[in-house]
Amino acid sequence: MSFSVTDPTKGTKWFAGIAVVAYAVITIIPLLWIIATGFKSPTDSIAYPPVVVFEPTLEGYVNLFTDRTRATEQMLEEAGPPETWYDEIARSRGTVISGPSRYGERFLNSVIIGFGSTALCMVLGTMAAYAFSRFKVPLKDDLLFFILSTRMMPPIAVAIPIFLMFRNLGLNDTHLGMILLYTAVNLSLSVWLLKGFIDEIPTEYEEAALIDGYTRFQAFYKVVLPQAATGIASTAIFCLIFAWNEYAFAVLLTSGTAQTAPPFIPNIIGVNGKDWPAVAAGATIFLVPVMVFTVLLRKHLLRGITFGAVRK
Amino acid sequence: MAQIRIENVRKDFGSFTAVQSSSFTIEDGEFFMLLGPSGCGKTTTLRMMAGLELPTKGEIYIDGEEVGMKPASQRDIAFVFQMFALYPHMNVRKNISYPLKSQGMPSAAIKQKVGEIAEILGITDILDRPVGGLSGGDRQRVALGRAIVRDPKAFFMDEPLGALDAEFREHMSEELRALHDRMNATTVYVTHDQLEAMQMGDKIVVMNHGVVEQFGVPQDIYDWPATKFVAEFIGSPPMNFLDFHGLAGAGEQAVTFGETTFEIPRLIDGDSGDLTFGIRPEHIRLDDSAPYRGEVTAVEYLGTTQIITLDTANGTVKARAASADRVKVGERTGLSFDPRTVTIFDAETGRALKSEANVGVQANG
Numbered sequence: 001m002s003f004s005v006t007d008p009t010k011g012t013k014w015f016a017g018i019a020v021v022a023y024a025v026i027t028i029i030p031l032l033w034i035i036a037t038g039f040k041s042p043t044d045s046i047a048y049p050p051v052v053v054f055e056p057t058l059e060g061y062v063n064l065f066t067d068r069t070r071a072t073e074q075m076l077e078e079a080g081p082p083e084t085w086y087d088e089i090a091r092s093r094g095t096v097i098s099g100p101s102r103y104g105e106r107f108l109n110s111v112i113i114g115f116g117s118t119a120l121c122m123v124l125g126t127m128a129a130y131a132f133s134r135f136k137v138p139l140k141d142d143l144l145f146f147i148l149s150t151r152m153m154p155p156i157a158v159a160i161p162i163f164l165m166f167r168n169l170g171l172n173d174t175h176l177g178m179i180l181l182y183t184a185v186n187l188s189l190s191v192w193l194l195k196g197f198i199d200e201i202p203t204e205y206e207e208a209a210l211i212d213g214y215t216r217f218q219a220f221y222k223v224v225l226p227q228a229a230t231g232i233a234s235t236a237i238f239c240l241i242f243a244w245n246e247y248a249f250a251v252l253l254t255s256g257t258a259q260t261a262p263p264f265i266p267n268i269i270g271v272n273g274k275d276w277p278a279v280a281a282g283a284t285i286f287l288v289p290v291m292v293f294t295v296l297l298r299k300h301l302l303r304g305i306t307f308g309a310v311r312k
Numbered sequence: 313m314a315q316i317r318i319e320n321v322r323k324d325f326g327s328f329t330a331v332q333s334s335s336f337t338i339e340d341g342e343f344f345m346l347l348g349p350s351g352c353g354k355t356t357t358l359r360m361m362a363g364l365e366l367p368t369k370g371e372i373y374i375d376g377e378e379v380g381m382k383p384a385s386q387r388d389i390a391f392v393f394q395m396f397a398l399y400p401h402m403n404v405r406k407n408i409s410y411p412l413k414s415q416g417m418p419s420a421a422i423k424q425k426v427g428e429i430a431e432i433l434g435i436t437d438i439l440d441r442p443v444g445g446l447s448g449g450d451r452q453r454v455a456l457g458r459a460i461v462r463d464p465k466a467f468f469m470d471e472p473l474g475a476l477d478a479e480f481r482e483h484m485s486e487e488l489r490a491l492h493d494r495m496n497a498t499t500v501y502v503t504h505d506q507l508e509a510m511q512m513g514d515k516i517v518v519m520n521h522g523v524v525e526q527f528g529v530p531q532d533i534y535d536w537p538a539t540k541f542v543a544e545f546i547g548s549p550p551m552n553f554l555d556f557h558g559l560a561g562a563g564e565q566a567v568t569f570g571e572t573t574f575e576i577p578r579l580i581d582g583d584s585g586d587l588t589f590g591i592r593p594e595h596i597r598l599d600d601s602a603p604y605r606g607e608v609t610a611v612e613y614l615g616t617t618q619i620i621t622l623d624t625a626n627g628t629v630k631a632r633a634a635s636a637d638r639v640k641v642g643e644r645t646g647l648s649f650d651p652r653t654v655t656i657f658d659a660e661t662g663r664a665l666k667s668e669a670n671v672g673v674q675a676n677g
Contacts, residue, residue: 202395202397204393204395204397205397205399205400207364207384207391207393207397208391208393208397208399208458209399209410210363210364210383210384210385211362211363211364211384211385211389211390211391211411212385212410212411212414212458213385213411213414213415213462214385214414215383215385216383218414223399226401227400227401
């Protein structure tokens with residue numbers, strides 16, 4: 001490979017800049033569209049041609065978080081003037097709020113299951129990856145291949161056996177069941193990714209810690225883990241995104257207590273099938289935790305593994 | 313501080329034998345060099361002493377206690393790695409205090425101790441800097457600081473100067489030796505650099521292909537190599553080998569080849585067949601009247617001396633001569649050898665024949 005030693009010309013810089021901006025715009029348009037739809041009225045949301053400039057309303061968010069019943073004019077009069085701004089929005093559509101919707105619970109389920117399985121996956125993954133990286137494990141290569149092979153078919157292909165297994169074990173529609181399932185699916189990816197990162201860390205660091213009077217496990221978590229922060233952060237993001245967005249297993253295995261947000265959001269659309277703003281609002285809020293998590297770990301993603309304390 | 317004894321230590325990695333049945337003793341307070349080319353097993357030997365590898369066979373004693381299977385953390389030794397292995401996520405102070413923390417020393421005492429060590433090594437001003445931006449020499453000092461901070465039984469150093477620039481190496485090697493003399497701590501030092509080994513070591517073990525070739529003080533190893541490998545590995549240029557077919561009888565004081573008879577130290581063991589006559593370059597004299605002839609093929613001027621390469625009937629020879637001597641390429645001249653410094657080797661096994669001159673040295677190894 002050869003690298004150009006001359007600085008890029010102005011034309012090249014412009015071209016590169018425009019290409020990056022264009023790519024960013026193309027990827028971000030669907031996202032912006034969903035966010036915008038969340039603030040549209042139901043009519044605007046299905047208007048054709050699509051409206052870009054519209055009068056924003058919080059109706060979608062009100063509909064997302066509340067259950068409403070259709071009210072006659074007589075009922076509305078009896079109820080008196082609306083007490084809050086969201087009451088007002090509901091009444092403007094001839095409905096009254098009968099209580100909070102289930103979205104909050106489902107969202108919380110997603111948080112528990114998504115972050116729980118990611119955490120479990122990281123704990124097991126780093127330890128397994130460390131063992132594979134550093135120790136003489138019998139049949140190491142075969143085991144690693146076997147671990148990877150669990151990802152060679154789509155996980156949903158084993159949905160029926162898993163469904164039956166979960167039913168017999170009483171794990172159907174439980175948080176524990178979903179955490180175990182997502183951990184099992186993600187573990188192969190995390191072991192492989194983390195092993196790569198840990199392989200890159202020179203063994204001298206741990207050996208120095210062993211000599212300095214620390215046990216193998218102390219050396220692992222005091223010296224190796226901080227070095228592997230980059231790898232752990234990026235692997236954790238991959239695991240979280242998978243568990244967070246998983247839809248098929250969630251539909252199949254959860255219905256009530258442990259149902260996550262993805263199977264819930266489409267149901268918001270309602271019997272008339274036109275409440276797109278509420279669906280878009282649900283999707284928008286659903287995006288936030290993964291974005292926050294990624295932004296928080298961004299520092300680790302960008303930082304190098306070692307800072308040159310070992311000279312290569 | 314401690315005496316370290318290695319007995320019949322062997323290390324196999326799968327089908328590869330890194331160290332075969334090594335035995336030697338490192339006395340208390342010695343600066344001990346493990347010398348050999350890369351892949352000779354010197355680092356593996358050191359790592360077994362430190363507890364970073366487990367020996368396949370044999371015993372390792374530190375202060376009379378068998379430690380072969382003990383984990384490194386319980387051996388109370390310090391290790392300086394070639395690449396320093398400073399913890400990159402800690403600053404200099406934390407790096408140096410890390411071994412003390414594992415002993416549960418109170419932080420006030422740690423602070424004081426680290427301050428003392430920093431004073432000794434002259435790194436007080438960089439204590440609160442991250443290790444990332446340090447120069448090679450400062451990293452080396454921090455690595456040393458981490459090693460000496462808790463007064464271990466012994467220091468193990470794996471080519472600690474290998475990562476430094478040549479000019480700085482000289483300086484650090486002096487500092488290291490001075491530090492050793494001040495602390496008087498048993499130090500085992502691995503190097504592939506024979507000059508470093510000769511300069512710094514009280515004693516040297518020369519290893520090759522996992523075998524201990526010779527063990528002794530630098531002067532003895534230089535003067536009386538036990539094998540052709542040692543003779544060649546140590547000295548620059550190395551010892552000259554004149555191969556001949558003949559007889560070297562026990563009790564004899566001369567060998568004959570090329571129709572010339574050369575005086576040698578009186579042999580104790582005899583041998584015949586393919587033999588090698590070994591002589592250091594500085595023990596060869598160019599002497600026109602000598603009967604053994606050679607043709608000058610090259611002259612390298614080195615300032616105070618010059619290296620003269622000659623072709624002889626028994627192979628190429630390099631002689632060290634005063635730079636004032638006028639020697640021209642292509643000239644034929646006679647060579648004479650100092651009879652007190654000759655070693656005769658069995659050409660096949662490469663082992664030196666025992667003579668009255670080297671018998672004391674050989675008994676050591």
